[in-house]
Amino acid sequence: MDILHYPFMQHAITAGLIASILCGIMGSLVVVNRIVFLSGGIAHASYGGIGLALFLGMPYLAGAAGFALVSAILMAIVTMKARHRADAIIGVMWAIGMATGVILTDLTPGYNVDLMSYLFGNVLTVPESDLWIMGGMGVLVTLTVIFFYNEFLALSYDQEFARIRGVPVGPLYLLMIGMLAVSIVMVIQVVGLILVIALLTIPPFIMEKRAKSLLHMMVGASLLGAFFTLTGLALSCAFNLTSGASIVLVAGIFFFLSLLTEKINDARAKRV
Amino acid sequence: MSPVIELNDVSFSYGGPPVLHDITFSVEAGEFVALIGPNGGGKTTLLKLMLGLLKPSRGTVRVFGRHPKKARQHIGYVPQDIHLNLNFPISALEVVLMGMIRPRKRWIGHPENHRQIALSALGRMGVAEYAGIRIGDLSGGERQRVFIARALVTRPKLLLLDEPTASIDTKGQTDFFDLLSELNREITIVVVSHDLLAISNHVKSVACVNRALHYHRQDELSGKITEAPCPCTVEELCPVGMVTRGTVLPAVNKRKN
Numbered sequence: 067m068d069i070l071h072y073p074f075m076q077h078a079i080t081a082g083l084i085a086s087i088l089c090g091i092m093g094s095l096v097v098v099n100r101i102v103f104l105s106g107g108i109a110h111a112s113y114g115g116i117g118l119a120l121f122l123g124m125p126y127l128a129g130a131a132g133f134a135l136v137s138a139i140l141m142a143i144v145t146m147k148a149r150h151r152a153d154a155i156i157g158v159m160w161a162i163g164m165a166t167g168v169i170l171t172d173l174t175p176g177y178n179v180d181l182m183s184y185l186f187g188n189v190l191t192v193p194e195s196d197l198w199i200m201g202g203m204g205v206l207v208t209l210t211v212i213f214f215y216n217e218f219l220a221l222s223y224d225q226e227f228a229r230i231r232g233v234p235v236g237p238l239y240l241l242m243i244g245m246l247a248v249s250i251v252m253v254i255q256v257v258g259l260i261l262v263i264a265l266l267t268i269p270p271f272i273m274e275k276r277a278k279s280l281l282h283m284m285v286g287a288s289l290l291g292a293f294f295t296l297t298g299l300a301l302s303c304a305f306n307l308t309s310g311a312s313i314v315l316v317a318g319i320f321f322f323l324s325l326l327t328e329k330i331n332d333a334r335a336k337r338v
Numbered sequence: 339m340s341p342v343i344e345l346n347d348v349s350f351s352y353g354g355p356p357v358l359h360d361i362t363f364s365v366e367a368g369e370f371v372a373l374i375g376p377n378g379g380g381k382t383t384l385l386k387l388m389l390g391l392l393k394p395s396r397g398t399v400r401v402f403g404r405h406p407k408k409a410r411q412h413i414g415y416v417p418q419d420i421h422l423n424l425n426f427p428i429s430a431l432e433v434v435l436m437g438m439i440r441p442r443k444r445w446i447g448h449p450e451n452h453r454q455i456a457l458s459a460l461g462r463m464g465v466a467e468y469a470g471i472r473i474g475d476l477s478g479g480e481r482q483r484v485f486i487a488r489a490l491v492t493r494p495k496l497l498l499l500d501e502p503t504a505s506i507d508t509k510g511q512t513d514f515f516d517l518l519s520e521l522n523r524e525i526t527i528v529v530v531s532h533d534l535l536a537i538s539n540h541v542k543s544v545a546c547v548n549r550a551l552h553y554h555r556q557d558e559l560s561g562k563i564t565e566a567p568c569p570c571t572v573e574e575l576c577p578v579g580m581v582t583r584g585t586v587l588p589a590v591n592k593r594k595n
């Protein structure tokens with residue numbers, strides 16, 4: 067337990083908890099709106115922004131956030147206007163963003179970022195300044211979702227009905243995707259791309275069938291995410307493993323356990 | 339008094355060949371109209387034009403004498419439930435409360451009087467006991483009643499339903515149309531349905547939609563003129579011929595005996 071006294075460990079835990087909350091809230095919206103693929107697209111396309119920031123010597127965060135926001139808004143518009151073509155176009159943007167990032171990194175003289183650190187991040191090296199930005203974003207996203215909760219719920223459940231009742235579906239959908247893009251970039255900075263997708267989908271997916279309401283799903287997914295993160299961190303310290311990958315695997319194990327219990331419950335319900 | 343719905347020379351296409359062509363059609367207050375026709379014939383498109391969710395490529399749509407978008411506050415809409423996610427974590431009560439969203443009145447939660455109104459709407463539909471149950475755990479018929487309750491809390495003067503009985507068994511369908519008939523005392527109803535049996539027993543008029551539209555008014559369907567040939571231009575696909583000629587009605591009578 068001595069390790070908890072080290073600042074780097076305290077920072078890692080704080081970053082993990084904030085990431086869990088951001089992913090629990092936005093991930094629930096992602097899962098009920100069936101836009102997991104779009105989130106993957108945003109996360110990967112943002113690598114183009116990291117490459118661009120490197121190439122131009124700008125701060126990382128500005129490059130990644132800008133790139134992610136622009137690609138996210140484009141994807142959101144395609145999804146709204148041409149739903150049946152959206153997944154192919156998102157796939158293309160996914161690939162192009164990633165490739166742009168790699169090429170721009172190649173073209174940047176003398177300096178090379180390790181792609182692995184982008185994919186899995188390193189939660190153990192989070193500086194305090196990033197924590198403040200993450201925390202601020204966490205508060206902002208939480209308040210926005212609470213403020214627009216009824217409308218986000220309506221447009222996620224039944225978009226046409228929401229539109230008829232006067233909910234500004236288009237602008238709110240863009241706001242939701244915009245918040246998603248910013249959250250993804252925040253979390254990628256510290257925990258990496260793979261962990262973002264895992265935290266964004268696994269806890270909400272486990273909660274979806276069990277929660278009584280969207281709010282319940284968001285809270286439950288945040289708590290589950292925190293549990294996975296802390297367990298993964300503890301394992302990574304105990305066995306000297308990569309932290310991000312450990313967290314993802316812990317989440318993955320619980321994902322399959324959850325599927326298994328669901329199947330068993332379904333089978334039991336059928337027999338009765 | 340102007341008709342509740344008025345379509346004038348309306349055509350619509352999703353970019354390809356027209357889905358609806360030259361439709362002129364009006365629905366008077368107090369009507370109970372069934373829209374029937376083959377799949378892909380444009381029934382749902384017609385409903386969406388009435389709701390202002392789609393814009394006609396030609397012609398005008400008026401609801402209560404106004405642009406459909408401006409008349410929405412008076413329209414209750416019950417969508418086809420196959421499009422909705424059954425795993426969505428939402429209770430029946432929350433679905434109904436969705437009908438009471440007020441723009442510019444935000445923050446999570448609902449005022450207590452909204453809850454009471456929503457609960458009484460569920461009660462009126464006979465499903466108050468399921469208020470706290472997840473919507474996906476209800477049967478098809480119970481779910482449709484919840485959706486109607488959601489439409490009713492908006493106090494509509496016009497109710498539009500898109501294949502509401504698709505996931506209900508035969509007995510449930512009859513009960514469901516009884517319920518609609520009761521609502522029809524106060525509300526004008528337009529329902530898309532394939533269920534000829536229930537239609538022939540309950541609705542006041544039928545419109546066949548298959549790119550074109552033919553409207554069979556009340557007197558045509560009264561049973562007295564069953565010998566009259568169906569004047570529908572899409573006769574082979576128009577089942578009203580069967581209804582008016584009495585091929586369906588005797589079956590109904592048999593079932594009742």
